[in-house]
Amino acid sequence: LNWQTAKTYEDVLYYKAEGIAKIAINRPQKRNAFRPKTISELCDAFCDAREDTTIGVVLFTGAGPHTDGRYAFCSGGDQSVRGHGGYLDDAGIPRLNVLDLQRLIRSMPKVVIALVAGYAIGGGHVLHLICDLTIAAENAIFGQSGPKVGSFDGGFGASYLARVVGQKKAREIWFLCRQYNAQQALDMGLVNTVVPIEQLEAEGVQWAQEILEKSPTAIRCLKAAFNADCDGQAGLQELAGNATLLYYMTEEGKEGKQAFLEKRPPNFRDFPWLP
Numbered sequence: 594l595n596w597q598t599a600k601t602y603e604d605v606l607y608y609k610a611e612g613i614a615k616i617a618i619n620r621p622q623k624r625n626a627f628r629p630k631t632i633s634e635l636c637d638a639f640c641d642a643r644e645d646t647t648i649g650v651v652l653f654t655g656a657g658p659h660t661d662g663r664y665a666f667c668s669g670g671d672q673s674v675r676g677h678g679g680y681l682d683d684a685g686i687p688r689l690n691v692l693d694l695q696r697l698i699r700s701m702p703k704v705v706i707a708l709v710a711g712y713a714i715g716g717g718h719v720l721h722l723i724c725d726l727t728i729a730a731e732n733a734i735f736g737q738s739g740p741k742v743g744s745f746d747g748g749f750g751a752s753y754l755a756r757v758v759g760q761k762k763a764r765e766i767w768f769l770c771r772q773y774n775a776q777q778a779l780d781m782g783l784v785n786t787v788v789p790i791e792q793l794e795a796e797g798v799q800w801a802q803e804i805l806e807k808s809p810t811a812i813r814c815l816k817a818a819f820n821a822d823c824d825g826q827a828g829l830q831e832l833a834g835n836a837t838l839l840y841y842m843t844e845e846g847k848e849g850k851q852a853f854l855e856k857r858p859p860n861f862r863d864f865p866w867l868p
């Protein structure tokens with residue numbers, strides 16, 4: 594496709610072509626971890642795509658590879674700007690504004706397809722999860738990391754994950770923080786298909802073009818219908834966001850972040866497993 598730049602940002606690339614929008618996180622040197630500014634820019638681009646009546650499908654991806662040759666969709670919140678209560682914006686205000694982005698992707702009446710090459714980890718894993726469809730490259734790696742780095746997503750990251758892969762698998766994913774390859778993700782219903790990395794975008798465009806042949810109103814009603822079944826999870830998301838904010842203020846939460854930044858294993862041994 595002849596992608597045209599739709600808007601220019603610092604952390605995000607945004608293109609449009611033939612009814613399709615392509616939005617990419619552009620921080621490959623950080624495995625596409627997001628800071629509050631990244632999320633504000635993503636929300637701006639997604640809002641623009643939602644408002645544009647010529648756009649029916651959004652491809653959401655991560656720019657790459659990094660100079661070390663490795664790819665990432667997104668590695669979650671940028672731990673280097675994590676402060677007391679959230680991720681600090683330029684004014685020093687702690688934010689968990691990725692929750693706003695989750696709600697936007699979920700509620701916009703257009704189809705959002707995640708194209709995942711490399712890592713989709715932590716809050717980055719939840720971002721692919723919340724998309725309507727996921728196409729994985731063969732090198733994709735999926736997982737949650739919160740209990741290692743002093744974080745959790747008790748909203749869609751827990752309850753919607755359990756809807757997608759089942760309670761047992763979702764608990765395994767969160768409690769053990771293992772990483773899963775593309776084939777394992779396909780086997781557990783976490784992604785729709787797996788393709789060689791060279792074909793990732795072309796496959797996304799192909800899926801988008803098939804969707805664009807369909808009735809916009811039927812598609813929007815179906816997306817709303819699939820969402821409605823899980824709408825209680827939207828309330829859980831807001832409550833869980835508050836719990837995460839409070840957890841980020843604790844010594845236990847801070848130990849996880851600090852360990853990641855110091856490139857050492859976390860030491861949670863001093864914190865009790867309360868009854």
Ligand code: 2NE
Pocket residue numbers: 622623624626663668669670671672673689691712714715716717738739742744745746837
């Ligand atoms: C993604 C992963 C597994 C990749 O590992 P590897 O070995 O391929 O790369 P490396 O060396 O860890 O990362 C490359 C560079 O990117 C930075 C690293 O620090 C490193 O920087 P340099 O040493 O080259 O300077 N980087 C990677 N991820 C980062 C991050 N999230 N924040 C800041 N810098 C990051 C490996 O990198 C990894 O495990 N990353 C962390 C994943 C993680 O725990 N994310 C946060 C989860 S919490 C969350 O996202 C969240 C939430 O739970 C609730 C609300 C909001 C957010």
